[in-house]
Amino acid sequence: MxxxxxxxxxxxxxxxxxxxxxxxxxxxxxxxxxxxxxxxxxxxxxxxxxxxxxxxxxxxxxxxxxxxxxxxxxxxxxxxxxxxxxxxxxxxxxxxxxxxxxxxxxxxxxxxxxxxxxxxxxxxxxxxxxxxxxxxxxxxxxxxxxxxxxxxxxxxxxxxxAGITTWSPLSTWNVGKGDKVGVVGLGGLGHMGIKFANALGAYVVMITTSPSKAEDAKRLGAHEVLLSTDEDAMKSHTGTFDFILNTVPVGHDINPYINLLKIDATMVMVGAVEPLEAVNGAGLIMGRKRVAGSLIGGIKETQEMLDFCGEHNIxxxxxxxxxxxxxxxxxxxxxxxxxxxxxxxxxxxxx
CATH class of the missing domain: 3.90.180.10 (Medium-chain alcohol dehydrogenases, catalytic domain)
Known part of the structure; x- marks a missing residue:
């Protein structure tokens, strides 16, 4: 050859x-x-x-x-x-x-x-x-x-x-207009998750430990910022999210985020390719909630994502x-x- x-x-x-x-x-x-x-x-x-x-x-x-x-x-x-x-x-x-x-x-x-x-x-x-x-x-x-x-x-x-990694779960779980979507972590993946969820018509909440990221999150398209270190704020959002995209790249405690999900709602992990901290089964059972994972996307889906970006200038x-x-x-x-x-x-x- x-x-x-x-x-x-x-x-x-x-x-x-x-x-x-x-x-x-x-x-x-x-x-x-x-x-x-x-x-x-x-x-x-x-x-x-x-x-x-x-x-x-x-x-x-x-x-x-x-x-x-x-x-x-x-x-x-x-x-x-x-x-x-x-x-x-x-x-x-x-x-x-x-x-x-x-x-x-x-x-x-x-x-x-x-x-x-x-x-x-x-x-x-x-x-x-x-x-x-x-x-x-x-x-x-x-x-x-x-x-x-x-x-x-x-x-x-x-x-x-970064684009297809965040687009694929939003598309697979049919995120759209009227959904309340949380994006955990504001980095290379998280910033794309915010842009996509916003363009899909969702109400987007950036969930972060860093108050300093609030202004940028809103510039990217988040409608609200939720500090995960604020217990009162987290309680006020309990059971209200239709979907959560978790982009944190390291193992961490996901139990607080499970509590944010509605009945039958899903949190998808795309960042932590390593062991997570122990999950309390009660958080899943009491509400029929789901934690799932997602890996990039196929070629057809990736082309659909690029075409969507072309239409919305993302x-x-x-x-x-x-x-x-x-x-x-x-x-x-x-x-x-x-x-x-x-x-x-x-x-x-x-x-």
């Missing part, structure tokens, strides 16, 4: 900084789209993978799964994309497309294992896949997304992970960085020192 060399940034070990590398990408096969990467978001998952926090990293790690780029070449079987198109690539670049999950457009739950954008088995070149911290990528056409031309391309990048709040600043950006993400997503300008990688 013919390959092309690309500049990239990656980590050789879990304790190493990201540094310049050269990687190989395949030239397009008949069903492939070749993409020049313009922008790539920095996701906290990138940091977890680089530092082997989940004990499944394969090195070298080239992170990045919030990719925006321009099509430079397409395979002979590709008809939906043409040279020059603005496109996106998210967390997946392939799946078996034959199992029940894939047939239901739930490729993220592929029963034979989805091929993730980085650190998955590379069925074409061997080894493992490399992500978007690079100058280009070649992807099967079924995993390439059309980006609405009216959106700010660089601010669209985080929609490919993008992420971002701060741009050059590739050479990525290590300091990682530290700032860990310290929650960004509003609300870093995006790398890939033009800086060509220098």
């Amino acid at each position: 013919t390959t092309t060399q690309h500049k990239a940034y990656g980590a050789k070990t879990k304790d190493a900084n990201l540094e310049p590398m050269q990687i190989e990408r395949r030239e397009p096969g008949s069903d492939d789209v070749k993409i020049e990467i313009l922008y790539c978001g920095i996701c906290h998952s990138d940091i977890h993978q680089v530092r082997n926090d989940w004990k499944n990293s394969v090195y070298p790690v080239i992170p990045g799964h919030e990719i925006i780029g321009k099509v430079t070449n397409v395979g002979t079987n590709v008809s939906r994309f043409s040279e020059g198109d603005l496109v996106g690539v998210g967390c997946m670049v392939d799946s078996c497309q034959e199992c029940d999950s894939c047939k239901k457009d739930l490729e993220q739950f592929c029963e034979n294992g989805a091929t993730f954008t980085y650190n998955s088995e590379d069925k074409h070149l061997g080894g493992h896949t490399y992500g978007g911290y690079s100058t280009g990528v070649t992807v099967n056409q079924d995993f390439v997304l059309k980006v609405p031309e009216n959106l700010d391309a660089k601010a669209t990048a985080p929609l490919l992970c 993008v992420s709040d971002i701060e741009m960085v050059n590739m050479q600043e990525v290590n300091s950006a990682f530290e700032r993400v860990v310290n929650a020192d960004v509003k609300y997503r870093f995006v790398i300008d890939m033009a800086s990688l060509k220098n």
Whole structure:
């Protein structure tokens, strides 16, 4: 198979900084789209993978799964994309497309294992896949997304992970006009949850431990801010929420939030990929309440999310960085020192 060399940034070990590398990408096969990467978001998952926090990293790690780029070449079987198109690539670049999950457009739950954008088995070149911290990528056409031309391309990048991670549960649980929706945590995920819930017509309550975040939450579209440290305020909202989106990225006590749910209402976890503190079953039983989880979304749903963003002019709040600043950006993400997503300008990688 013919390959092309690309500049990239990656980590050789879990304790190493990201540094310049050269990687190989395949030239397009008949069903492939070749993409020049313009922008790539920095996701906290990138940091977890680089530092082997989940004990499944394969090195070298080239992170990045919030990719925006321009099509430079397409395979002979590709008809939906043409040279020059603005496109996106998210967390997946392939799946078996034959199992029940894939047939239901739930490729993220592929029963034979989805091929993730980085650190998955590379069925074409061997080894493992490399992500978007690079100058280009070649992807099967079924995993390439059309980006609405009216959106700010660089601010669209985080929609490919932070966006779909928050959109999918709101869509799956049919959040809409008249619903009272809580969003727990105001970070990269939470700020998108607020924007989406507001655009869907819900009454949005930002639930936070930080009074300092109130003003920004309202700027993003929250109608009200609830301090979870204020016992009286929490009691006043008991049993009033139709849906809660919990974006907190670490294990924590979810019992106070369960108490906020109406009968038959659901709280969906999207942030804490680790053990939670003990849940009191009484909070669930006394009200037939539910706690669920959600992982990104399938390709069809991701395209629906991008189209919705195009219709409502929704993008992420971002701060741009050059590739050479990525290590300091990682530290700032860990310290929650960004509003609300870093995006790398890939033009800086060509220098």
